Amino acid sequence: xxxxxxxxxxxxxxxxxxxxxxxxxxxxxxxxxxxxxxxxxxxxxxxxxxxxxxxxxxxxxxxxxxxxxxxxxxxxxxxxxxxxxxxxxxxxxxxxxxx
Amino acid sequence: xxxxxxxxxxxxxxxxxxxxxxxxxxxxxxxxxxxxxxxxxxxxxxxxxxxxxxxxxxxxxxxxxxxxxxxxxxxxxxxxxxxxxxxxxxxxxxxxxxxxxxxxxxxxxxxxxxxxxxxxxxxxxxxxxxxxxxxxxxxxxxxxxxxxxxxxxxxxxxxxxxxxxxxxxxxxxxxxxxxxxxxxxxxxxxxxxxxxxxxxxxxxxxxxxxxxxxxxxxxxxxxxxxxxxxxxxxxxxxxxxxxxxxxxxxxxxxxxxxxxxxxxxxxxxxxxxxxxxxxxxxxxxxxxxxxxxxxxxxxxxxxxxxxxxxxxxxxxxxxxxxxxxxxxxxxxxxxxxxxxxxxxxxxxxxxxxxxxxxxxxxxxxxxxxxxxxxxxxxxxxxxxxxxxxxxxxxxxxxxxxxxxxxxxxxxxxxxxxxxxxxxxxxxxxxxxxxxx
Numbered sequence: 001x002x003x004x005x006x007x008x009x010x011x012x013x014x015x016x017x018x019x020x021x022x023x024x025x026x027x028x029x030x031x032x033x034x035x036x037x038x039x040x041x042x043x044x045x046x047x048x049x050x051x052x053x054x055x056x057x058x059x060x061x062x063x064x065x066x067x068x069x070x071x072x073x074x075x076x077x078x079x080x081x082x083x084x085x086x087x088x089x090x091x092x093x094x095x096x097x098x099x
Numbered sequence: 100x101x102x103x104x105x106x107x108x109x110x111x112x113x114x115x116x117x118x119x120x121x122x123x124x125x126x127x128x129x130x131x132x133x134x135x136x137x138x139x140x141x142x143x144x145x146x147x148x149x150x151x152x153x154x155x156x157x158x159x160x161x162x163x164x165x166x167x168x169x170x171x172x173x174x175x176x177x178x179x180x181x182x183x184x185x186x187x188x189x190x191x192x193x194x195x196x197x198x199x200x201x202x203x204x205x206x207x208x209x210x211x212x213x214x215x216x217x218x219x220x221x222x223x224x225x226x227x228x229x230x231x232x233x234x235x236x237x238x239x240x241x242x243x244x245x246x247x248x249x250x251x252x253x254x255x256x257x258x259x260x261x262x263x264x265x266x267x268x269x270x271x272x273x274x275x276x277x278x279x280x281x282x283x284x285x286x287x288x289x290x291x292x293x294x295x296x297x298x299x300x301x302x303x304x305x306x307x308x309x310x311x312x313x314x315x316x317x318x319x320x321x322x323x324x325x326x327x328x329x330x331x332x333x334x335x336x337x338x339x340x341x342x343x344x345x346x347x348x349x350x351x352x353x354x355x356x357x358x359x360x361x362x363x364x365x366x367x368x369x370x371x372x373x374x375x376x377x378x379x380x381x382x383x384x385x386x387x388x389x390x391x392x393x394x395x396x397x398x399x400x401x402x403x404x405x406x407x408x409x410x411x412x413x414x415x416x417x418x419x420x421x422x423x424x425x426x427x428x429x430x431x432x433x434x435x436x437x438x439x440x441x442x443x444x445x446x447x448x449x450x451x452x453x454x455x456x457x458x459x460x461x462x463x464x465x466x467x468x469x470x471x472x473x474x475x476x477x478x479x480x481x482x483x484x485x486x487x488x489x490x491x492x493x494x495x496x497x498x499x500x501x502x503x504x505x506x507x508x509x510x511x512x513x514x515x516x517x518x519x520x521x522x523x524x525x526x527x528x529x530x531x532x533x534x535x
Contacts, residue, residue: 022465026456027449028326028388029471055323056191060124060457068464075465094328094387 012078013041016048019076023068025061032065036096039087046080048073053092125186125196127454127532129203133183134447136211138525140175141440143218145518147171148495148511155432155495156504158424161293165428167221172435174214174236177309178271180443182210182243185264187450188316191323193261195250202246210239226285233282237275244268263315263339270307270346274300294422295353305434306368307346310405313442314338314375321379324395324449326388330381334374342371358419365416372409376402392473393481394448397441400489404437429500436514437492444488444521451525452476455532475531480524487517 020038021031032038032052040051050069054062066084073082147168148155154162186203190196197203216232219225248268251261277300280291318335322328345367352360379402391399411430420426452475460469491514498506 022467024464024469024471026460026469026472027324027453029473056194056319059191060187060453061461064457064461064464067462071465094322094326097326097387 009043012043015076016041016073016079019072020050020069022072023065025055025065027061030097032069034098036098037065037092046078047083048079048081049083049085051085051087053087053090055092124190125200125203127458129197129200129207130183130187130450131454131529131532132204132207133179133186134451134525135529136207137176137180137183137443138447138522140171140179140214141444141518142522144168144171144176145511145515149508149515152508152511153504155428155499156502156507158428158499158502160297160424160428160431163221163224167218169431169435170214170217170221172440173304174210174217176443177304177435177439179210179214180447181309181312182207184443184446184450185247185312185316187454188320189247189250189264191319193251193264193319198246198250202242206239206242206246209235209242213237213239226282229282230286233275233279237279240271240275244272259335259339260315260319263311263318266339266343267308267310267312267315270303270311273350274303274308277303292354292356295356299350299353301431301434302346302349302368305439306342306372309439310372310375311339311342314378318378321382321398324388325382325386327382327386330378330385332378334378338371338374338378341367341374345369345371362416366413369409369413369416372405376406376409392448393476393478393485394445396482397445397448397485397488400485401438401441401445404433404441404492408433408438425500425502429496432499433492433496436488436495441485441488444484447521447525448476448481452528455528458532475528476524477527480520480527484517484520484524487513487520489517491515491517 017033017038021033023032024030025032025035028035035055037054038050038052042049042051050073052069054065059065066086069084070082073079147164151162151164151168154165159165186197213232213235216228216235218232220228220230220232248264251264277296280289281293281296281300283289284291284293314335318332322330345364348360348364349368350364352358352362352364383399383402408430411433415423415426415430452472455475456470456472459475463469491510491512494510494513495507496510498510
């Protein structure tokens with residue numbers, strides 16, 4: 001359950017997205033936010049659920065990217081537990097890139 | 100919505116849990132050993148090309164040393180490279196990983212032993228060595244099929260890719276089958292039409308096996324590397340069935356000595372390849388990543404050479420001149436050195452540095468600024484190698500067609516210089532991997 005007001009939540013989401021931009025796809029040189037891999041951020045109090053995908057199932061970057069997501073969010077002082085929900089629908093395509 | 104939830108905390112670097120959608124890529128060593136072996140064979144093949152230059156210029160396509168060099172490239176570079184690339188790309192392209200990594204290593208060593216025996220058997224004109232080598236390669240092919248290719252039968256999310264891989268594998272088995280016919284003939288067991296055998300063997304290997312797998316796996320990988328979308332995909336549905344039908348008719352026509360069937364089959368093969376080139380042009384035209392790196396430039400140039408080979412092949416079919424070994428050799432070299440070798444080199448340029456990056460920095464994601472994969476390579480070496488390879492092919496192919504030994508030697512030397520630069524680049528990347 002989110003316990004903060006809407007403007008505060010937006011600021012917190014922006015802070016999370018700023019952190020997630022530190023995780024990059026090393027082949028493309030694009031961070032996972034601008035690559036369009038982050039589908040949603042769910043806040044429940046201080047707990048964060050990242051709903052995201054990868055460019056393809058079986059992506060060799062799966063483990064490093066998921067580790068990176070956990071690592072950068074753990075560096076945010078107010079973040080409690082982090083959960084990554086990896087989804088495959090809708091399927092990622094390059095059309096999702098925004099930079 | 101298909102979802103895989105990864106709870107926190109998970110220790111960085113710990114294995115991923117065995118959850119739906121989580122496909123584990125193989126360890127670095129498996130594709131790595133294949134790429135290193137393929138590069139070493141490329142070095143041997145390039146040196147061999149210089150040695151047999153005069154034989155090629157003279158149109159001696161049946162010279163055993165020419166066969167030895169050809170098999171250095173077809174089996175050593177292309178087959179080993181494809182096996183290695185498939186181990187790495189299969190999970191990405193088809194969401195299925197190899198059954199047993201240990202079996203894959205055994206397969207690798209069987210394949211390498213087999214290739215070495217076949218090449219030595221040709222070079223020293225020892226048919227029993229070729230037979231032994233063929234047996235080892237056939238065993239390796241069988242293990243590869245059970246361990247990896249059989250997993251393509253029910254692939255998601257793109258079953259058409261699995262069909263291409265399976266068709267390519269079947270063509271590889273057929274290529275091996277024809278090879279055994281030739282070995283049996285040399286050992287005195289039976290007689291086969293040598294020209295029909297070589298024409299069929301070559302097209303089964305180059306088009307049926309290597310190109311078919313490149314088309315299928317490339318349909319997933321190239322758009323990803325190029326960040327390309329919005330291109331028409333319909334050629335992918337037609338190129339495979341048409342290519343298979345054309346190749347079958349071509350082979351049947353060769354052995355039944357029906358010129359019309361050869362012509363029809365060859366033209367349909369050309370049409371299928373042309374359809375694929377339409378698809379590949381779409382990948383490149385609709386890419387978001389406008390600047391090509393050296394790896395993708397190798398791949399682009401390879402496709403241009405494939406287009407030239409299709410036109411050349413069609414012209415040879417439509418204006419037959421009887422037994423024309425120099426032209427046949429020029430066409431074969433165009434396919435091998437112009438299309439398949441740069442393709443394998445380009446793929447290697449993409450995968451080897453990426454795997455090295457994963458090893459060096461994969462567990463440091465999010466800790467701070469990290470280099471990108473391209474930072475591990477020297478692009479200038481990549482561009483120089485491409486220039487040398489292209490120069491080599493542009494000189495070798497016409498020189499073989501007109502029979503100029505000096506020009507073939509010069510072209511082979513330029514090609515070998517390009518290969519040396521490829522090896523230097525790979526050595527630099529591997530030294531980053533193993534030097535820390």
